[in-house]
Amino acid sequence: MSVERTLHHFPMDPASRQVRLSLGEKRLPFNEVQVRYWESPPEFLALNPSGLTPVLEEKGPDGRIVLCESRAILDHLEEQNPEPALMGREAAERAEARRLLQWFDRKFDYEVGGYLLHEKLEKRLLKLGAPDLAALRHGREALRGHLVYIEGLLQDRxxxxxxxxxLADFAAAAHLSVIDYFGDVxxxxxxxxxxxxxxxxxxxxFRPLLSDRCPGIAPAGHYDDLDF
Amino acid sequence: MSVERTLHHFPMDPASRQVRLSLGEKRLPFNEVQVRYWESPPEFLALNPSGLTPVLEEKGPDGRIVLCESRAILDHLEEQNPEPALMGREAAERAEARRLLQWFDRKFDYEVGGYLLHEKLEKRLLKLGAPDLAALRHGREALRGHLVYIEGLLQDRxxxxxxxxxLADFAAAAHLSVIDYFGDVxxxxxxxxxxxxxxxxxxxxFRPLLSDRCPGIAPAGHYDDLDF
Known part of the structure; x- marks a missing residue:
């Protein structure tokens, strides 16, 4: 029954972080390969032709399976390792977890990450020059709107x-934690x-995420502080 | 056991189309409400604060449930109405269906839809002026790359x-069918x-999708032709 897992990921990628949190919460050990996805390494493209992290390889008694894209991995982990359940139990609870998961992966990623992480992280990785101040302002304003929404949800929950x-918590925390590395929350x-x-x-x-370091960029002072 | 369903959708939205295809394939009847999502109607925002279509309301013996975001709806329909199974049966088959589903919803939507549908459809809905020719060219070139990839997959499958x-087929067809309306495939x-x-x-x-008409824009001549 023992399964050997290898996660191909990029530490500052919110989608990869969601999978690391799920694996950690379910106490499933895994090997790690860090991928410089923006350089399109051929051995990684052979695993996932989309070129996107994360990818999880599993080798077990039933053979080898390659899982590409975060949601495919998260759903597979829920099905194969149902405890602790991270996608809710009843239909309404599952619907709410999935609604918010997609909220962060689509709306938040597009409106906030697409600005802040593009300007502060991707431009640096791809050597595209200095961050654009108007884009940063735009991203920070959108971030405030999302935080207002989350604050409201958490009043009753x-x-x-x-x-x-x-997984809705993990999705939100994965996206926010990368932005927090740059001190923007x-x-x-x-x-x-x-x-x-x-x-x-x-x-x-969460601990492994807090010891991630992006080469050449120091995290905000409170990034790994539990009492920030 | 009878469930009354209402789908809030926009006919030219690829995410909404995926849900209509799944409901149709599973022979689940539903009422329709068409949403002009770009006008942010308050009654729709009350259902889904993200403002995005589709939303499925279900009223059944266990009460009312509101499902927001396409993937939450598709996963719920698989769980509640497992036959015909549209997400594969074994783990590897499910992983492949989910990989491609995310491919179309993320990579294809970003690289192709984000250009072609933005220029031809959204700009018209939002009154943002004429399509940008460079953006259209960019979207059409990316589309060719995706078609090469699909053609390769279909050689052995x-x-x-x-x-x-x-659902991978429905995701691909939903995205392609809207682009096909504008004659770009x-x-x-x-x-x-x-x-x-x-x-x-x-x-x-698929039939309901072929009779969709976008006000003020006639579809390509072959759009609803089964032998195109």
Missing amino acids: DWLAGRRLS PWRDFPGVKTWYMKLKSRPC | DWLAGRRLS PWRDFPGVKTWYMKLKSRPC
Whole structure:
């Protein structure tokens, strides 16, 4: 029954981080290969022709399986390792977790990550020059709108999708944590979100993310501080 | 056991089309509400604060459930109505269907739809002026790259993810069909893709999509022709 896992990922990629959090929470050990996806390494393209991280390889008694794209990996992990359940149990709970998961992977990624991470991270990796200040401002304003929404959700809920920790929390935290590395999250103005993020940060599954370092860019001072 | 369904959708939205195809293939009847999502109607925002179509309301013996975002709806329909299975049966088959589903919703949508549909459809809806010719060229070139990839997959497969029809086919067809409305798919150069699309087009679930009309824009002549 033992499965050997290898995760091909980029530490600052929010989609990769979601998978690392799920593997960690489910206590599934895995080997790591870090991918410089923006250089399109041929051995990585052979695994995933889309060229995007993450990819999870599993070798087990039933053979080898290559899982490409974050959602395919997360859904597979839920099916093969159902405890702890991270996608809710009843239909309404699952619908809410999935709604928010897609919210962060689509809307948040497009409106916030597409600006802040493009300007601060991708431009550096791809040597595209200095960040554009108007784009940064645009991304920071959109981020505030999303934080207002999360703060509202957390007024009546322990976790984003309801009473239980779910992949919606991991998706939100994965996206926010990369932006937090660059010091762009105004935690002070959103006490509910800050408390929620502190709870996540102190979970064992989160620890590896807090020791990630992006070569040449130091993280914000509070990035790995549990009592920030 | 009877469930009353209402789908809030926009006919030319690829994400909405995927849900209509799944509902049709599973022979689940539904009421329709067409949403002018770009006008952010308050009654729709109350259903889905992200403002994005599709949204599926279900009223059944267990109460009312509101499902927001395409993937949440598709996964829910698979769980509640497992036959016919549209996400594969074994783990490897499911992984492949999910990989391609995310390919079309993320990579294809970003590289092709983000140009062609933005220029030809969204700019018109939002009154943003005439299409930009360089952007159209960019989108058409990216589309060719994706068609080359699909043509390759279909050399060894009956359907995109393998031996069985899956949500990967519906995702690809949903995205391509909207682009085909505007006449931008070079079918003649991709005979394998064309045969695959003809098979899909002649399924009963596809028929409603072929009678969609976008106000003020006539479809390409072959759009609803089964032998194009």
